[in-house]
Amino acid sequence: MPACPPYLRPLLALFASRGERAYPVGGCVRDSLMGIPPHDWDVAVTTLPETTVALCESAGYRTIPTGIKHGTITVLVPHSGDPADREGSYDLIECTTCRTEGSYTDGRHPDAVSFTGRIADDLSRRDFTVNAMAFDVDPAAEGNDLAVLDLFGGQNDLRDGVIRAVGDPDTRFTEDALRLMRAVRFAVKLGFSIEENTRSAIVRCADGLARISRERISEEFQRILVSSHPEAGVKMLDELGLLPYVLLDGISPCGMGRLSALPADFALRMACLQWGVEEEALRRNLQGLRLSNAVRKDVLALAESHSLSGEPTPQNARRWRHELGEVALRGVLLRLARGEDGEGFCGLADLIRASEEKREPVCLADLAIGGNDLLDLGFKPGKELRKALEGLLALVLEHPEKNISAELIARAKMWKE
Numbered sequence: 032m033p034a035c036p037p038y039l040r041p042l043l044a045l046f047a048s049r050g051e052r053a054y055p056v057g058g059c060v061r062d063s064l065m066g067i068p069p070h071d072w073d074v075a076v077t078t079l080p081e082t083t084v085a086l087c088e089s090a091g092y093r094t095i096p097t098g099i100k101h102g103t104i105t106v107l108v109p110h111s112g113d114p115a116d117r118e119g120s121y122d123l124i125e126c127t128t129c130r131t132e133g134s135y136t137d138g139r140h141p142d143a144v145s146f147t148g149r150i151a152d153d154l155s156r157r158d159f160t161v162n163a164m165a166f167d168v169d170p171a172a173e174g175n176d177l178a179v180l181d182l183f184g185g186q187n188d189l190r191d192g193v194i195r196a197v198g199d200p201d202t203r204f205t206e207d208a209l210r211l212m213r214a215v216r217f218a219v220k221l222g223f224s225i226e227e228n229t230r231s232a233i234v235r236c237a238d239g240l241a242r243i244s245r246e247r248i249s250e251e252f253q254r255i256l257v258s259s260h261p262e263a264g265v266k267m268l269d270e271l272g273l274l275p276y277v278l279l280d281g282i283s284p285c286g287m288g289r290l291s292a293l294p295a296d297f298a299l300r301m302a303c304l305q306w307g308v309e310e311e312a313l314r315r316n317l318q319g320l321r322l323s324n325a326v327r328k329d330v331l332a333l334a335e336s337h338s339l340s341g342e343p344t345p346q347n348a349r350r351w352r353h354e355l356g357e358v359a360l361r362g363v364l365l366r367l368a369r370g371e372d373g374e375g376f377c378g379l380a381d382l383i384r385a386s387e388e389k390r391e392p393v394c395l396a397d398l399a400i401g402g403n404d405l406l407d408l409g410f411k412p413g414k415e416l417r418k419a420l421e422g423l424l425a426l427v428l429e430h431p432e433k434n435i436s437a438e439l440i441a442r443a444k445m446w447k448e
């Protein structure tokens with residue numbers, strides 16, 4: 032039987048002492064029932080947001096009105112169990128007023144939320160049966176005193192390994208199309224299948240994703256790709272007709288089968304998925320996912336690394352570092368996952384690591400002299416200067432021991448004469 036963390040009990044008891052209720056709800060219930068330690072505990076409360084604040088503060092808890100409009104107050108709950116403890120560690124617990132959500136005219140957000148204070152309402156607004164359960168904790172009892180509030184058969188679906196929409200699936204996906212992506216994310220995360228009616232509704236409602244922001248779609252996709260079943264996730268997105276809303280320019284079918292051989296790193300798996308896709312299409316896909324410049328740069332570098340030789344020599348290790356920067360070792364993993372010569376690439380990985388440890392020079396910024404030194408020698412700014420710097424870099428990539436200011440200046444002077 033799952034347990035509720037002891038430090039949370041005084042908070043739940045506080046609500047009960049005023050004739051109100053506080054129920055752990057959603058992901059923490061699902062994970063506990065599966066025997067997975069929840070990474071956070073969300074609590075549904077029967078009080079209005081202002082009362083939640085007043086009640087918690089009166090007991091000594093600190094609160095932050097994180098989403099007061101939607102009913103959410105973050106309460107700092109000390110691990111010691113003492114609400115007034117200011118010294119020790121604590122958890123941030125989101126306490127949200129039980130609510131229903133009105134109509135969704137935009138297919139993204141409810142037009143209004145109403146605080147009803149009824150847990151049944153709160154459970155019925157949730158997306159999937161396995162996410163729509165709460166714990167009814169008896170604050171007076173110690174130990175195993177949890178009842179599960181399960182109005183939609185969530186426990187059965189957990190046991191059967193099924194993702195099923197709460198209520199009519201077409202309505203729920205039309206209300207909020209992000210749930211289409213969430214269905215795949217939870218199926219993949221939990222290793223579940225999607226129940227037949229929910230599945231066919233996803234196919235019918237797929238075009239709702241066009242109304243969802245690129246950022247939110249991207250966030251769900253990134254979670255799917257770094258999950259422990261990335262192939263199943265991408266395949267599911269494809270079969271359900273969601274993939275065109277995620278990768279606007281398509282994927283490479285040959286990149287699909289190798290994803291789970293790689294560590295759960297987004298840039299690496301994305302480069303693998305897009306292996307062989309033309310650079311222009313890849314750029315459009317990355318742009319469509321609204322990734323940060325840094326991640327985008329990593330994916331592009333990794334995707335292009337297929338042309339680099341796998342020869343395990345110190346020079347080639349420096350070349351990889353030069354081309355790939357910080358993702359050089361990940362580039363090797365990508366080639367290994369594609370089934371290339373294991374021994375050679377393992378040797379190359381050792382050499383890359385050694386080169387990183389020795390901090391061998393591999394880019395212009397690593398050169399012992401800079402552009403100004405060359406200008407002092409009479410090089411003209413622009414093309415001539417750039418060509419000289421690149422010449423020096425080529426030299427130190429071959430002979431890192433020559434990366435000494437006097438040596439480089441002598442070499443540059445020779446070119447100038």
Ligand code: ATP
Binds near residue numbers: 057058157159
């Ligand atoms: P995870 O461990 O991945 O965070 P989670 O269940 O906590 O899983 P969240 O996305 O954090 O997932 O959402 C918390 C809960 O809020 C869900 O369990 C679900 O009950 C509800 N929820 C979140 N987003 C939606 C949505 N778009 N529609 C309906 N219910 C939602």
Ligand code: MG
Binds near residue numbers: 058071
């Ligand atoms: Mg969560």
